[in-house]
Amino acid sequence: MTRTEEKTGFVGVGLMGHGMAKNIVEKGYPLTVIAHRNRAPVEDLVSRGATEAKSMQELASACSVIFLCLTGSPQVAEAVAALKPGLAKGSVIVDCSTSDPTVTERLAAELAEIGVAFADAPLSRTPKEAWEGTLDCMVGADEATFARVEPVIATWAAKIVRVGGLGDGHRMKLLNNFISLGYAAIYSEALAMSQKVGIPIAEFDKVIRGGRMDCGFYQTFMGYALEGNRESHKFTLTNAYKDIRYVESMANAATVATPMASAIKNSFATAVNTGGDGPEDYLPHLADFVARANGIG
CATH class of the missing domain: 1.10.1040.10 (N-(1-d-carboxylethyl)-l-norvaline Dehydrogenase; domain 2)
Known part of the structure; x- marks a missing residue:
């Protein structure tokens, strides 16, 4: 898919996610975001061209690739459950959080049942590099999913390593x-x-x-x-x-x-x-x- 065809979403625009999402939208991908407690990052991203969703289901319905950058596995599982009703077959969820690999595998299996792919793509470095688009990223995904999400990851990561299959990134x-x-x-x-x-x-x-x-x-x-x-x-x-x-x-x-x-x-x-x-x-x-x-x- 081209950048205009691949519609991206981002859940978790906090310390790291704000800079990552900023790079996605500024480098040509349509981006939909959602607010949590702090509205400031969402308002900044909207000013750069992003669209704000009013619900997780609305965000899921608008996107073909959705990035999660959350605190840990409980929050990731909660987000996936909220997104599920709006997810279209053929879409991809990319978990950039530091998560429990066993939970990653369980969520991926559940999503596979509805035709949605899953990849784990956690980060290394700091919010400074997130803002500059120079993070390190280690990815766990099958080859087809990796080929699809790598160009989007490249908007915010300077070093991308596909470590192996699902869960290996985490x-x-x-x-x-x-x-x-x-x-x-x-x-x-x-x-x-x-x-x-x-x-x-x-x-x-x-x-x-x-x-x-x-x-x-x-x-x-x-x-x-x-x-x-x-x-x-x-x-x-x-x-x-x-x-x-x-x-x-x-x-x-x-x-x-x-x-x-x-x-x-x-x-x-x-x-x-x-x-x-x-x-x-x-x-x-x-x-x-x-x-x-x-x-x-």
């Missing part, structure tokens, strides 16, 4: 987040230790930055620890805690021992359960909770 995303959340937990503990032994954060950073242990994730994480930028990496602690629980669930199903994942989960569980459960408590703020647990005010 499995790879959990592996990716296992590594990134592990970094966050290690950085937070290292910073607390550094302060306890008398090495200032600025000196710690001088050694790590530009060396073999440096990376893009380290730099956004340290944007808060070093510069006080609370929005240097806008990914909430509650989402991080959810993701690492999905990692453990996947590992349990595969009978994999998880001493590292369990330790990482406990770091985030402690933060979330001691006040880090707000909408503006982001990943780099984990360092504060680890510091306080070690008597650093």
Whole structure:
């Protein structure tokens, strides 16, 4: 299909979804969106040429490819149920959320019964890259579905990897987040230790930055620890805690021992359960909770 023939929809125009949807509509695809709690992103997208649907069924009826960018599997399942009455045979739902692969497979089977395809296409990077259209995307889909949705994904992703079949995108995303959340937990503990032994954060950073242990994730994480930028990496602690629980669930199903994942989960569980459960408590703020647990005010 051409860009004008493929009518896209987007559910979940939040921190990541707003930038993704902006790129879809600005790069030539007809786009229908729907508001949730925050109307500002929808109003911005409408000003750029998108159409606002009044209901999920209306959005489904207007679209041939629908993207979901939601908090997790419960929200994805709820959205799919609301879309179902309006879905036409031959349409595709693309779940860009970080979801439980078992739920992905169940939803795909249910949609297949009504002739609707499903793909999992979770993301990596931050809202900054979402806005710039330079996200990383890992896709789980059959070859025909991937060929159809890849051009639309390319409006907001610079790196697209088809990992394998259905569910494999979400499995790879959990592996990716296992590594990134592990970094966050290690950085937070290292910073607390550094302060306890008398090495200032600025000196710690001088050694790590530009060396073999440096990376893009380290730099956004340290944007808060070093510069006080609370929005240097806008990914909430509650989402991080959810993701690492999905990692453990996947590992349990595969009978994999998880001493590292369990330790990482406990770091985030402690933060979330001691006040880090707000909408503006982001990943780099984990360092504060680890510091306080070690008597650093």
